[in-house]
Amino acid sequence: MATQFHDTDALVDAVADASFDRTPAVVANAHITGLSVARALSAHDVPIIAIDQVGDGVAPPSDAVDFAGEVRYPLNDPDGFAEDLAAIADAAGEVIAFGCMDEWVHAFVNADVENVIVPWGNHEGVLDKSQLYRRAEKLGVPYPETHFLDETDPDDAAEELGFPLVVKPARKREGEEAIGSNVVEVANSEELHDVLEAADHSDVEVMLQEKVDIATGEDTSLASYVPEEGDPLSVVGNAAVRYPQEFGTSCMVQTVDRPEIEARALSVIQDAGYYGISESEFVYDAAREEYVLLDINTRPWKWVSMPVAAGANLPYAAYADAIDEAFDPEEPGDARWVYLRDYLTLLATDDTFRGVLDGVDWRWLLSGSFEESGDLTTGVYRPSDPAPAAHLLDTEFTDTEYYCSC
Numbered sequence: 213m214a215t216q217f218h219d220t221d222a223l224v225d226a227v228a229d230a231s232f233d234r235t236p237a238v239v240a241n242a243h244i245t246g247l248s249v250a251r252a253l254s255a256h257d258v259p260i261i262a263i264d265q266v267g268d269g270v271a272p273p274s275d276a277v278d279f280a281g282e283v284r285y286p287l288n289d290p291d292g293f294a295e296d297l298a299a300i301a302d303a304a305g306e307v308i309a310f311g312c313m314d315e316w317v318h319a320f321v322n323a324d325v326e327n328v329i330v331p332w333g334n335h336e337g338v339l340d341k342s343q344l345y346r347r348a349e350k351l352g353v354p355y356p357e358t359h360f361l362d363e364t365d366p367d368d369a370a371e372e373l374g375f376p377l378v379v380k381p382a383r384k385r386e387g388e389e390a391i392g393s394n395v396v397e398v399a400n401s402e403e404l405h406d407v408l409e410a411a412d413h414s415d416v417e418v419m420l421q422e423k424v425d426i427a428t429g430e431d432t433s434l435a436s437y438v439p440e441e442g443d444p445l446s447v448v449g450n451a452a453v454r455y456p457q458e459f460g461t462s463c464m465v466q467t468v469d470r471p472e473i474e475a476r477a478l479s480v481i482q483d484a485g486y487y488g489i490s491e492s493e494f495v496y497d498a499a500r501e502e503y504v505l506l507d508i509n510t511r512p513w514k515w516v517s518m519p520v521a522a523g524a525n526l527p528y529a530a531y532a533d534a535i536d537e538a539f540d541p542e543e544p545g546d547a548r549w550v551y552l553r554d555y556l557t558l559l560a561t562d563d564t565f566r567g568v569l570d571g572v573d574w575r576w577l578l579s580g581s582f583e584e585s586g587d588l589t590t591g592v593y594r595p596s597d598p599a600p601a602a603h604l605l606d607t608e609f610t611d612t613e614y615y616c617s618c
Contacts, residue, residue, distance in 0.1 A: 332530070
């Protein structure tokens with residue numbers, strides 16, 4: 213485990229003093245998703261360097277992380293981030309990059325450091341939602357009714373869509389910085405123009421979208437690794453429980469057999485020429501009685517340890533291709549994933565989902581036996597690696613805060 217969260221210079225020195233039998237992976241940021249990636253790679257003896265703008269994420273104290281430290285945040289200082297990354301890569305000799313939020317995905321690519329291997333490509337064609345929805349239109353993949361403001365006057369679009377409607381940025385993290393969220397629901401023209409003014413002030417592209425009549429509990433995603441050559445490795449997951457329920461993040465996900473979701477997602481990914489890890493998110497539109505495509509995240513995401521538990525170790529598949537190492541996974545099976553912090557918070561206020569985990573599941577969780585048998589895995593809590601969960605409790609019950617949209 214990383215014994216401490218270093219400042220940049222100390223991190224570079226610590227990495228330079230180490231010797232590596234395998235090419236290290238640099239994982240950013242160092243929170244829930246970064247922890248899951250670190251654990252997936254560490255299971256194959258990959259050394260992990262976790263980086264972040266602060267040390268308050270849950271990944272640094274994990275036994276899966278070898279080194280952890282600070283870098284300049286790419287949204288605030290992209291050139292500084294590139295310098296820090298280059299110094300870390302030079303100290304290690306060569307590294308494989310894993311960006312766990314959109315800004316880190318863009319930053320690793322834009323830094324263009326020679327000895328940093330980026331195991332994905334052509335991400336803009338699907339990560340940018342303006343390009344994504346235009347591509348879905350071309351391919352006949354259903355998506356929410358969307359009006360692009362380079363083609364349509366916003367008041368005309370609002371009249372066509374009706375209120376309430378959704379304002380959505382083309383690029384998620386830049387949008388969150390500018391308008392406060394990656395999905396902003398507005399109830400009237402005044403609210404709409406306030407959001408549009410904020411977006412314009414930050415030079416952030418947004419689009420107007422219908423508010424989909426989402427069927428609760430039916431959200432479904434393709435979790436995949438698509439190589440430059442060869443067959444995809446994939447699992448379809450149903451986000452049976454979200455917290456908060458409408459626009460919140462997943463807190464309970466399970467494998468499902470929905471080949472139409474896989475086919476639609478892969479058609480978009482392959483049309484864009486994207487290769488790498490991704491999550492293709494669909495929701496069920498109750499009014500249309502149809503699944504519609506919301507996003508494709510070209511990176512690992514919060515519940516990426518679910519496909520790993522199912523036998524589809526997407527991070528390691530990407531790593532193995534990057535270093536030209538053979539990796540032949542077995543056919544994926546069934547798995548479930550729970551983020552206990554959010555699930556327990558939900559149960560405290562709403563007993564609708566009380567039966568999602570039964571008595572056997574709770575015994576598996578509390579005893580730790582879920583790590584050795586069964587189909588259940590977790591986002592943070594693992595008795596064999598307890599420090600991340602202990603750190604998460606610190607952030608819940610003390611003044612320490614860590615923001616991460618995952």
